[in-house]
Amino acid sequence: MAHFQTIRPEELGGDVFTRIGKQWMLVSAGDDQASNMMTASWGGLGVLWNKPVSTIYIRPSRYTLEFLEKEDYYALSFLPEEHRDAHKICGSRSGRDLDKAAAAGLHVCHDQKAPYYEEAELVLICRKLYVQDMTLDGFVDRDLIDKNYGSGDLHRVFVGEIETVLKR
Numbered sequence: 001m002a003h004f005q006t007i008r009p010e011e012l013g014g015d016v017f018t019r020i021g022k023q024w025m026l027v028s029a030g031d032d033q034a035s036n037m038m039t040a041s042w043g044g045l046g047v048l049w050n051k052p053v054s055t056i057y058i059r060p061s062r063y064t065l066e067f068l069e070k071e072d073y074y075a076l077s078f079l080p081e082e083h084r085d086a087h088k089i090c091g092s093r094s095g096r097d098l099d100k101a102a103a104a105g106l107h108v109c110h111d112q113k114a115p116y117y118e119e120a121e122l123v124l125i126c127r128k129l130y131v132q133d134m135t136l137d138g139f140v141d142r143d144l145i146d147k148n149y150g151s152g153d154l155h156r157v158f159v160g161e162i163e164t165v166l167k168r
């Protein structure tokens, strides 16, 4: 069992653009009976409603979305470089078809309000605050529609309060 210490969001440090955009993260939700996760590289960390929040963007086709919808919490797990290969599975295969954690050699932990992964170096446990689908009329830069939504699968946006930060 990995040993994590709890830190405050203000102590996170690092560069959020690299952390999310380049290191990538696992978005997970579920309970000890059933859970799922997927790789994500789009998202944000910031402040909203005077709370530290994460924002994630999930397409309707993702199996992980079903768990995100059902549960009150989700987790963001950041894996160290040596587990980079795990993202090949978690970012391309669906949990509908296989147990991705087992296939990727990841061990799920259930001692928080959302499932996260023992191999992570940093974990954010987030409480859902706000959920909304993107809509076509919201796009000021219309080029983004053609570039990203050829099949119309606009992202669902989740904003969650960062309640717990676990650092290895």
Ligand SMILES: Cc1cc2nc3c(=O)[nH]c(=O)nc-3n(C[C@H](O)[C@H](O)[C@H](O)COP(=O)(O)O)c2cc1C
Pocket: 024, 036, 037, 038, 039, 040, 041, 042, 043, 057, 058, 059, 061, 062, 063, 064, 065, 087, 090, 091, 092, 093, 094, 095, 096
């Ligand atoms: C680097 C990378 C980043 C990704 N970022 C996102 C994302 O931010 N939102 C999203 O909906 N899908 C994203 N995906 C795609 C999902 O990870 C992928 O479709 C996954 O297989 C979904 O698994 P699931 O069906 O088990 O939920 C990304 C994939 C990769 C490889």
